[in-house]
Amino acid sequence: MQIVRPVNVIDIPAIERLLVENGVNVTSLPQDRDRLAEIVSLSTKSFNLEQEAVEFPFFMFVLEDLETGSVIGVCGLEASAGSGYPFFNYRLEDLIHASHHLEVKNQIPVLHLSHELTGSTVLKSFAMKPEHKHTDGFALLVRARLMFYCAFQSLFSDRLCTEIQGVLNEQGESEFWNSIGQKFFDIDFATADYYAGVKSKTFIAELMPQHPIYLPLLSPEAQETINREHPQTAMNCQLFFAEGFTKTRFVDIFDGGPVLMAQKQSLKTFKDYHAKQIKVSHQVGGLKYLISNQSLRDFRCVIGNLVDGVGDTVRINPEIADALQLEAGSVAGYSML
Structure with a gap:
């Protein structure tokens, strides 16, 4: 992993x-x-x-x-x-240089700092x-x-x-x-x-x-x-x-x-992002997600299978929970891969 x-x-x-x-x-x-x-x-x-x-x-x-x-x-x-x-x-822009007397009009690309x-x-x-x-x-x-x-x-x-x-x-x-x-x-x-x-x-x-x-x-x-x-x-x-x-x-x-x-x-990632409590289960199917813990100091993120059912909990397997330093009842963030 x-x-x-x-x-x-x-x-x-x-x-x-x-x-x-x-x-x-x-x-x-x-x-x-x-x-x-x-x-x-x-x-x-x-x-x-x-x-x-x-x-x-x-x-x-x-x-x-x-x-x-x-x-x-x-x-x-x-x-x-x-x-x-x-x-x-540098910001790319176009400047218009024109002369009515000569009937000339040029669009010149320029860079602005x-x-x-x-x-x-x-x-x-x-x-x-x-x-x-x-x-x-x-x-x-x-x-x-x-x-x-x-x-x-x-x-x-x-x-x-x-x-x-x-x-x-x-x-x-x-x-x-x-x-x-x-x-x-x-x-x-x-x-x-x-x-x-x-x-x-x-x-x-x-x-x-x-x-x-x-x-x-x-x-x-x-x-x-x-x-x-x-x-x-x-x-x-x-x-x-x-x-x-x-x-x-x-x-x-x-x-x-x-x-x-x-x-x-x-x-x-933002539009798909959710955070829910986890249940740890050996029986996990589901789809692949980006899954992370919610710790600032010890942040962890992996790719793994997750089952997002109805309610406020999701299921992940023990290996993912250990890697993320999570236990049952902890909150995990997740987003579709």
């Missing part, structure tokens, strides 16, 4: 191996032990909000194989985008061993954060977003960055991405041009990548679209990748 649970400090070596061995490049998961330890520490404090005050919580989860004890995936949930600082993106999404809840820091991406574990890792979101709604915004990695060339470079960011920083994409991971995106955005950027002035290669996702993120996008997320006019300031957004009320 696979389970999503809060990260802890002993998971750091496993997360490092996951990132290195699988060539994972996620800005918010830097391959820097000190910075990674800081992120894990913040997450631990956030899960312990009942005892510790955290102004801007960030929750990191791992996907663990209970049989082997191995960590096969990691993901994060940031309560408030920017964590007290502006959360920068924006921090409109500041304060949104952000799904981020996703990484998973490739061999598990075509299993139920993939949906579990992506959607367990939303189960946590449903259980503790008061901690989060009604607006959610996620930044999808943009298109890179054969050399692993971003043509979008080469056409804009590199002109102002004189550093390559990989270096800028590393600095953003160990510091923040804020220091980059503060030095970016504040005036609109006219897309026709960018290289053709850069224009082609705007609001397009990296091929390796296709499964992520499909799942997010099925969940209720949509593409927006916002793109990432580094690689021009799309920013997906959803309102709480439109989320499939």
Whole structure:
């Protein structure tokens, strides 16, 4: 059985191996032990909000194989985008340039530096061993954060977003960055991405041009990548679209990748979410559900069969109850897989 649970400090070596061995490049998961330890520490404090005050919580989860004890995936949930600082993106718009004398009218696409999404809840820091991406574990890792979101709604915004990695060339470079960011920083994409991971995106955005950027002035290669996702993120996008997320006019300031957004009320997980007392039974049929406990500090989420009958109780088997640290009469949250 696979389970999503809060990260802890002993998971750091496993997360490092996951990132290195699988060539994972996620800005918010830097391959820097000190910075990674800081992120894990913040997450631990956030899960312990009942005892510790955290102004801007960030929750990191791992996907663990209970049989082997191995960590096969990691993901994060940031309560408030920017964590007290502006959360920068580019906003795509069209400007009309017209001349009545020449009878010319042109619609020109432009990019505006924006921090409109500041304060949104952000799904981020996703990484998973490739061999598990075509299993139920993939949906579990992506959607367990939303189960946590449903259980503790008061901690989060009604607006959610996620930044999808943009298109890179054969050399692993971003043509979008080469056409804009590199002109102002004189550093390559990989270096800028590393600095953003160990510091923040804020220091980059503060030095970016504040005036609109006219897309026709960018290289053709850069224009082609705007609001397009990296091929390796296709499964992520499909799942997010099925969940209720949509593409927006916002793109990432580094690689021009799309920013997906959803309102709480439109989320499939939220609309299907219920919480009821459990009965533990060896005789369980039913359908597959995402099932979680209701503990902030010791949150657990699995995929398993559940029988939702008439009334205020549901039936699950002992193995699932044990994995979720639940007993008869405890309350479980659940949503259709």
